[in-house]
Amino acid sequence: MRLRNLLILLLSVGALMQAPALAGTVIIAHNGETDPTTEGFTLYSGDVYPVPGVPPAWHIDGSWSSSQYYSNASAPSGDWVMTAYLSNGTTSSQSGYETGPWVTYMTPLGVRFDIDLYSDGEGDQILEANPFGAGPTYPIYGLGSGFVLVQVAYSAANGSADYYVNGQEVISGYTGEDHYFYTGFVFGADNGDFNLVQLQSGDLGTPEPASAVLTLAALAGLVWRRSRAA
Secondary structure, three states: OHHHHHHHHHHHHHOOOOOOOOOOEEEEEEEEOOHHOOOEEEEEEOEEEEEEEOOOOEEEEOOOOOEEEEEEOOOOOOOOOEEEEEOOOOOOOOOOOOOEEEEEOOOOOOOEEEEEOOOOOOOEEEEEOOOOOOOOOOOOOOOOOOOOEEEEEEOOOOOOOEEEEEEEEEEEEEEOOOOOOOOOEEEEEEEEEEEEEEEOOOOOOOHHHHHHHHHHHHHHHHHHHHHHHO
């Protein structure tokens, strides 16, 4: 019974990582292995297909310039959050235009904010705030081809965004770049899986995903220690 409880807690951790609790109003979202064209996105081109499993995802494989989904959904004035739970299927060293998965929001003000992952070829992924090389980066050690939760929280009062990896702030005060092509919300990849892609008005909300995950992980450890002591 104790082992069963441990498994339930661990599964709960995974579920929280796939579906973080957020405040505000969802403007547009892609979820799991659902076809994004049924969720308000337009496909440009590329090899795309659903990926069953844990977690289920939608795969994009092709070219950075064409294999992408686009929506002209635009957040109202004020705070907004861009969320992605995604993985990079390319583990060789890549950067810049040759990349794994990416998500971009290009605001009506002509400023773009990016979630861009590329592999360093040694088992780590590099998060870029701008794939054209002008923005800050953050290394995600040991991720490989695993999934990671990345959130970008924009503050209208500050005119900048903070980046979070699995609920932990890793980049702060990023003001975006003016290298943009149109207004809208876009995601694509050379080779990547997308379990969750979302744009919403409002803020991150509480509790943060990482807090809930750490709490459940602690509980799982407690159950495990008690089961070994029995």
